[in-house]
Amino acid sequence: MCIRDRNTAIDELIQFRLTEGNKLERDIVLRINLIIDYLEEITPHATARIEKVKGNLTNKISELRINNVDENRFEQELIYYLEKQDITEEQVRLKAHLEYFVQTINSDAPNGKKLGFISQEIGREINTIGSKSSDAEMQKIVVQMKDELEKIKEQLDYLRGCKDTIEYLMTGKLPNDGNHDGMKDHSPLYGHVRRDLGLLD
DSSP states (O other), X not given: XXXXXXXXXXXXXXXXXXXXXXXXXXXXXXXXXXXXXXXXXXXXXXXXXXXXXHHHHHHHHHHTTOSSOXXXXXXXXXXXXXXXXXXXXXXXXXXXXXXXXXXXXXXXXXXXXXXXXXXXXXXXXXXHHXXXXXXXXXXXXXXXXXXXXXXXXXXXXXXXXXXHHHHHHHHSBOTTSOBSTTGXXXXXXXXXXXXXXXXXX
């Protein structure tokens, strides 16, 4: 293959990766919006669950037929227990993380690592909501949120691979590496780029 043909192949690959990256970015934003929708969907279930828990506890106390119950103490303990079951704080933080994710992915600055960190925080809040959700419908929604987040993480990993490929093709350097001399021996990206160009040895 002559140098001119090789350069053309490189240009075409770069353009393909850029186009593919834009499509994946749109897909990621779509999935973030789905998680936002699921978060709104879970709210009425969470409110109803708290009322149900409160009613169940009150009924159990009544069934015990305990006389001289300290109503103030009972209310305090009930409030403390319900606060442990409440997911309002997690919902607020999750919404903030999701909005920050969209803001970050739409920025012009390099943001791959930051998006990875934000997705970890999103996962942490979803897991906490799941651990507090004794309601079956809430659990179903949490599973859907986790599924979308896993797909987002996979897309982010793939986008980082696309970025590394483009960076190498445009600069002849690997991320956090020197030039291409000797990279056959230590870089899996070398084989990846070679395969894309049809230049396997």
